[in-house]
Amino acid sequence: MGVHAYSSGLGVIQVCWIIFIVVWLVGAISTKRTIYRESSAERARYWLVLLIGYFLVIKSSGLPAPFDWLVIPHTTLSAWVGVFLCVSGLVFAIWARVILGRNWSGVITLKEGHELIERGPYRVVRHPIYTGILAMFAGTAIAMGYFGGCLGLLLVFLSFWLKLKREEDLMLKHFPDKYAVYQRRVKRLIPFLV
Secondary structure, X not given: OXXXXXXXXXXXXXXXXXXXXXXXXXXXXXXXXXXXXXXXXXXXXXXXXXXHHHHHHHHHHHOOOOOOOEOOOOOHHHHHHHHHHHXXXXXXXXXXXXXXXXXXXXXOEEEOOOOOOOOHHHHOEOOHHHHHHHHHHHHHHHHHOEHHHHHHHHHHHHHHHHHHHHHHHHHHHHOHHHHHHHHHHOEOOOOOOO
């Protein structure tokens, strides 16, 4: 594979992550007032797993064996599959973030006048921001190609799974009838599957 295609693919993925961070920081400025927020101890359970997963995806090439084992060859195809997943995930996550609007929070909260959003990407999956971010991590792990990155992707998935279970418990308490119907109709993370 040409080094240029691989480098270009990684460059596009880096730009996707920069765009994601900027959009999230700008979007965090205008959210509704919080009426409930999970404790720091509750948040630490999934954040620690997320940080370890992130580190493994991003830094596997510099870690000792077996984390630095190349399990997905650096080919033009793997680079561009990674780019496709990362760009698609970015677009999906931003779309979900825009639709969620001022109800958004990076931690488990209830906002003043909290709404149950069921339109846009929320018609496809109940947690489309996580779906988009997972696609971005999957694209990054595929493009990087290391065993540690694949393991990191599983940890990121586990982190989101732990977090969404707590979010759904909160939504069921706040919207007992509507959310139960929504859960039966729409999958959590992967359309028609999970």
